[in-house]
Amino acid sequence: MRDYESNLRRFSDMDDVEISKDDPDPRGWDVIGSDGRKIGEVKDLLVDTTSMKVRSLEVELEGSTFNWNDNRRVALPADGVRLDEDRDKVVLEGIGYDELGRMDPFAYPYGSGSRATSPDTSPPAYGDRSFDETSGTGTTGERGWSGSDERGHAGEFERGDRLTRSEEEVEISKRERQAGEVQVGKHVETERISQPVSKRRERVYIERRPVSGDTTRGATFEDDEIHVPVTEEEVVVDKRPVVKEELVVGKETVEDSETIETDVRKERFDIKDDASLLDERGRRRKGEI
Numbered sequence: 001m002r003d004y005e006s007n008l009r010r011f012s013d014m015d016d017v018e019i020s021k022d023d024p025d026p027r028g029w030d031v032i033g034s035d036g037r038k039i040g041e042v043k044d045l046l047v048d049t050t051s052m053k054v055r056s057l058e059v060e061l062e063g064s065t066f067n068w069n070d071n072r073r074v075a076l077p078a079d080g081v082r083l084d085e086d087r088d089k090v091v092l093e094g095i096g097y098d099e100l101g102r103m104d105p106f107a108y109p110y111g112s113g114s115r116a117t118s119p120d121t122s123p124p125a126y127g128d129r130s131f132d133e134t135s136g137t138g139t140t141g142e143r144g145w146s147g148s149d150e151r152g153h154a155g156e157f158e159r160g161d162r163l164t165r166s167e168e169e170v171e172i173s174k175r176e177r178q179a180g181e182v183q184v185g186k187h188v189e190t191e192r193i194s195q196p197v198s199k200r201r202e203r204v205y206i207e208r209r210p211v212s213g214d215t216t217r218g219a220t221f222e223d224d225e226i227h228v229p230v231t232e233e234e235v236v237v238d239k240r241p242v243v244k245e246e247l248v249v250g251k252e253t254v255e256d257s258e259t260i261e262t263d264v265r266k267e268r269f270d271i272k273d274d275a276s277l278l279d280e281r282g283r284r285r286k287g288e289i
Contacts, residue, residue, distance in 0.1 A: 028041065029089055066097075
């Protein structure tokens with residue numbers, strides 16, 4: 001067991017400590033992931049009795065979320081969560097579902113046969129919140145949550161105290177989806193056309209000529225006639241299918257550009273005290289860095 005683990009106690013077991021009325025008590029709050037899904041409930045706070053700081057939250061996870069047969073309690077590092085006081089929710093930040101599902105079950109006293117965090121790192125305090133004695137002495141003094149939280153409470157300074165700043169980074173990925181469909185087919189239409197055609201035909205002409213010379217030779221009276229056959233060209237219409245053109249169907253990939261706009265959150269450091277108290281390492285913009 002590590003040194004800091006031996007100093008951890010459940011807040012509910014500490015009779016001489018109370019939470020300040022100005023600070024939230026997350027016990028009983030739902031724990032939700034970054035996607036808004038409920039994954040458990042805060043059962044207790046784990047306090048480092050040496051520094052009087054909250055190191056972890058004792059959370060009962062819902063087994064159905066992780067395909068377990070029963071619920072399981074784990075100790076969530078306090079720096080991996082954010083308190084949403086408007087909704088009385090504890091929001092996971094920096095801890096994924098996979099990492100959460102691999103945590104060993106929590107046992108109390110803390111560290112007895114369990115491991116809730118990485119063996120190489122100790123869980124830091126929840127933000128800068130700490131228990132700071134405000135009145136009384138011995139075991140009867142009233143203690144409350146104080147520190148530099150989002151409402152600006154000033155905590156007791158310890159050399160080497162650090163405040164981290166986070167911001168959201170945008171990761172853009174792409175996936176394929178069907179944008180539509182193009183149908184290519186053919187159908188039959190009937191069109192009436194008109195086309196001039198020349199044709200030949202025969203016709204009979206009659207020409208009268210006077211006869212000269214001996215006109216009596218061979219002259220007789222009898223009935224006679226001549227049959228003259230007449231022909232003409234007849235137009236015959238024949239139709240046959242002929243391939244005129246073809247369609248070649250294929251696909252090609254073209255590339256377009258699109259501008260994606262989204263909102264990202266960033267934390268900023270606020271320094272509200274006298275700037276003359278800062279040395280040159282505290283360079284900042286006016287009121288913010």
